[in-house]
Amino acid sequence: MNQRLTQLSNWLSEQNIDFAFVQxxxxxxxxxxxxxxxxxxxxxxxxxPNGEPVMVCPNMEKPQAKAAGWEYDIVSYSDSDNxxxxxxxxxxxxxxxxxxxxxxxxxxxxxxxxxxxKIYNEAKFVxxxxxxxxxxxxxxxxxxxxxxxxxxxxxxxVEVGVNAIKSGKTEMDILALIEYELKRxxxxxxxxxxxxxxxxxxxxxxxxxxxxxxxxxxxxxxxxGVVLDGYCSDITRTVAFQEINxxxxxIYETVLSAQNAAFxxxxxxxxxxxxxxxxRNYITEAGYGDYFPHRIGxxxxxxxxxxxxxxxxxxxxxxxxxxxxVEPGIYVPNVGGVRIExxxxxxxxxxxxxxxxxxxxxxx
Numbered sequence: 001m002n003q004r005l006t007q008l009s010n011w012l013s014e015q016n017i018d019f020a021f022v023q024x025x026x027x028x029x030x031x032x033x034x035x036x037x038x039x040x041x042x043x044x045x046x047x048x049p050n051g052e053p054v055m056v057c058p059n060m061e062k063p064q065a066k067a068a069g070w071e072y073d074i075v076s077y078s079d080s081d082n083x084x085x086x087x088x089x090x091x092x093x094x095x096x097x098x099x100x101x102x103x104x105x106x107x108x109x110x111x112x113x114x115x116x117x118k119i120y121n122e123a124k125f126v127x128x129x130x131x132x133x134x135x136x137x138x139x140x141x142x143x144x145x146x147x148x149x150x151x152x153x154x155x156x157x158v159e160v161g162v163n164a165i166k167s168g169k170t171e172m173d174i175l176a177l178i179e180y181e182l183k184r185x186x187x188x189x190x191x192x193x194x195x196x197x198x199x200x201x202x203x204x205x206x207x208x209x210x211x212x213x214x215x216x217x218x219x220x221x222x223x224x225g226v227v228l229d230g231y232c233s234d235i236t237r238t239v240a241f242q243e244i245n246x247x248x249x250x251i252y253e254t255v256l257s258a259q260n261a262a263f264x265x266x267x268x269x270x271x272x273x274x275x276x277x278x279x280r281n282y283i284t285e286a287g288y289g290d291y292f293p294h295r296i297g298x299x300x301x302x303x304x305x306x307x308x309x310x311x312x313x314x315x316x317x318x319x320x321x322x323x324x325x326v327e328p329g330i331y332v333p334n335v336g337g338v339r340i341e342x343x344x345x346x347x348x349x350x351x352x353x354x355x356x357x358x359x360x361x362x363x364x
Contacts, residue, residue, distance in 0.1 A: 001052065001053070002031075002033075004030060004031050004135060005031055005047060005053055007135060008020060008031065008047050008128075008131065008132070008135070009047055009048065009049055009050075009053075010049075011131050012047065012048065012049040012102065013049035013050070015100075015102075015126075016100065017049065017100045017101070017102050017126065018048075018049075018096065018097045018098050018099055018100050018101060019046050019047060019048045019049070019096065019098065019101060019102070020046070020047045020101070020102035020103070020128045021044060021045075021046055021101060021102070021103050021108075021116060022044060022045045022046075022047065022104060022128065022132070023042060023043065023044035023045075023104065023107075023108065023112065024104055024107045025037060025038065025043075026302040026303050026306070027104065027132050028043055028044065028045055028055075029230050029302055030132070030135075030136055030302055031045055031047070031053075032045060032055065032065070032068065032069070032070050033068045033069045033070070034055075034057075034064065034065045034068040034069075034070055035068070035229075035230045036057075036061055036064060036065075038057075038058075038061075041057075041058050041079075042056055042057075042083055042112070043055070043056065043057045043058070043061060044056045044057075046087075046091075048096070051094075052072045052073065053072050054072060054073040054074070054075060054090065055070055055072065055073070055074045055075070056074075056075045056076075056077070056083060056086075056087060057074060057075075057076055057077075058076065058077060058078070058079070059076045059077060059078050061076075062074055062076045073090075075087060075090050084115045084118075084119070087119070088119045091119065097120075098116075098119065098120030098123050099120070099122055099123060099124060100123070100124050100126060101116060101120065101123050101124070101125055101126070102125075102126050102127065102128035102131075103116070103125050103126075103127065103128060104127075104128060104129050104132075105125065105127040105129060106127075106129055107129075113125065133306070133307035133308075134307075136301055136302065136306065136307065137299065137307055137308065137319065137321075137322055138319060138320070138321035138322060139301060139321050139322075139323050139345065140321075143231060143301065144321075144323070144345060146228055146229050146230070146231040147231050147232075147233065147300070147301070147323055147343065147345070147354055148354050149228055150225070150226050150227070150228040150231050150232060150233035151233045151235070151343050151354035151355045151356070152356075153182060153185065153187060153226045153228060153233065154224060154225050154226060154233040154234070154235040154343075154355055154357075155235065155355055155356055155357040156181070156182070156185070157178045157181070157182055157194075157222075157224045157226070157235075158222050158224070158235060158237045158357045159357065160177060160178050160181045160182075161174050161175075161177070161178045161196060161220075161222045161224075162220075162222070162237070162239055162362070162364060164177050164178075165214060165220055165239070165241055165364045166214070167213075167214065167215070167216065167241075167242075168213055168214070169213065169214050170210070170211045170212060170213050170214070171196040171197060171198055171201075171209040171210055171211070171212050171214075172196075172209055172210060172211055174196045174220075175194050175195075175196040175209050178194060178196070178222075178224065179194060182226060187226045187227070187228070188227075189226070189227040190224065190225065190226055190227065191224075191225030191226060191227055191232040191233060191234055191304040192225060192234075192304055194209075194223075194224045195207065195209060195221065195222065195223035195224065196209045196220070196221070196222055197209060197212075197220070197221045197337075198212055198213075198214045198215075198218045198219070198220045198221075198241075199212065199214075199215060199218040199219070199336065200333075200334055200335075200336060202218075202219045202220070202221040202238065202331070202336045202337040202338070203331040203332055203333050203334070203335065203336055203337040204331065204337070205293065205294060205329060205331055205337065205339070214241055215241070216241060216242040216243060217240075217241065217242065217243050217244070217245065218240070218241045218336070219238055219239070219240055219241075219248065219336040219337065219338060220238070220239050220240070220241055220364075221236065221237075221238045221337065221338070221339060222235075222236065222237050222238070222239075223235070223236040223339065223341070225304060230302055231301060231302060232300060232301065232302070232303065232304040233300075233343055233354070233355070234300060234304055234325055234341065234343060235341055235342065235343065235355045235357065236327055236329075236339045236340060236341035237340065237341075237357055237359070238252065238255075238337075238338045238339060238340065239362040239363070239364050240252075240361070240362070240363045240364070241363075241364050242363065242364070243363065244361070244363055247332075247335060248335070248336060248338075249361065250286075251288065251330045251332065251335070251336070251337075251338050252338045252361050253361070254282070254283060254286045254288060254330060255283070255328050255329060255330050255338045255339065255340050256340055256359060256360075256361075257282060258278075258279040258280075258282040258283045258286075258328040259279065259326055259327075259328050259340050259342070259359075261278045261279055261281075261282045262275045262276075262278045262279040262296055262326050262328065263326065263344075263351065264278070265278055266318065266326070266344060266346065266350065266351040267318065267346065267350045267351065268317075268318055268319060268320050268346060268348065269317050269318060270317065270318045271314075271315060271316070271317060271318075272308055272310055272311075272314040272315070272316045272317070272318060273311065273312045273313055273314045273315060275296055275297075275310060275326065276295055276296040276297075276310055276311055276312040276314075277312050279292075279296050279326075279328040280292060280296070280312065280328075283328060283330060288330045288332070291330045291331050291332050291337075292328065292329060292330055292331075293331070294329065295309060295310050295311040295312070296310045296311075296312075296326055296327065296328060297310035297324050297325035297326045297327050297341070298310055298324060298325055299322070299323065299324045300323050300324055300325055300343055301323060308322075308324065310324055310325070310326075318346050319346065320346050320347060320348050321345065321346065322345070322346045323343065323344070323345045323346075323354070324343075324344065325341050325342065325343055325344075326341065326342055326344060327339055327340065327341030327342070328340065340359055341355075342354070342355045342359075343355045
């Protein structure tokens with residue numbers, strides 16, 4: 001088995017768990033290398049403390065699973081099959097017990113949990129997510145190489161957007177150009193819905209782009225990322241169009257300094273929550289504390305938002321190989337908002353920023 005499957009299998013043995021059932025797109029990919037959107041169909045992996053794992057997937061996905069490197073059994077099914085019956089038969093033939101089953105408790109549906117419970121009436125469910133989160137937290141060299149490439153493409157996306165800013169252009173005009181140019185580079189999927197906001201709409205941290213035109217004196221905020229071979233990037237940059245007033249300048253410089261305050265303690269052994277506090281304290285002291293409504297960042301990898309949550313109450317300590325975002329922001333209604341976000345990896349010497357698009361105040 002590959003190292004990831006082996007680590008999970010060993011953990012199941014240590015915890016006296018009969019097997020783990022993993023069925024989220026990200027965790028299936030992490031364990032198998034098979035990246036596929038199942039929609040309503042089931043693609044899952046059963047991992048055992050002893051013996052080889054088995055994958056469950058639709059017949060039409062089976063060739064792709066094998067091409068991705070899956071060397072073990074596959075229980076495949078057609079749309080007319082009851083795949084739980086097929087799973088039951090396979091597990092029974094294997095003589096597999098099921099008194100204690102590890103599941104992704106935050107993501108498994110009641111329907112699927114209930115189907116498992118019908119196979120093993122006395123089953124006790126425990127969570128496998130904490131273990132998978134801890135495995136996925138530390139990126140290996142191959143993962144880091146992909147994350148760096150994804151970050152470079154995010155930098156390119158911002159560059160396209162900034163160069164496209166002109167009077168009369170709408171948010172959607174620029175958004176469409178960004179995604180078009182990224183697709184020309186081979187990017188099929190964005191990490192999330194690309195965000196281009198202008199003017200007062202930049203004061204909404206998760207605003208919706210539309211046909212709002214860019215006007216002189218507006219902030220223009222870009223938040224985007226790509227998926228490259230299963231790994232995500234996430235960058236935010238904010239620029240001004242043609243001119244900027246004193247308050248906008250003060251907001252921008254405060255956010256940039258707050259990010260630098262957070263960066264100054266990003267190293268092995270730092271308490272995660274202290275990174276949030278470093279930026280939050282700086283913004284609060286500048287008088288904008290009420291306008292920074294979100295955490296400083298989030299883990300980044302196969303999922304664009306993954307473990308750990310970079311919130312001020314997180315007592316975990318940073319480890320080498322952890323990748324996450326640092327993204328302070330200030331959002332003042334009727335004035336505008338600024339967010340600056342970078343993807344970083346913790347190294348033995350501190351940290352490295354994967355995103356590199358310039359952050360000095362830019363007036364286009």
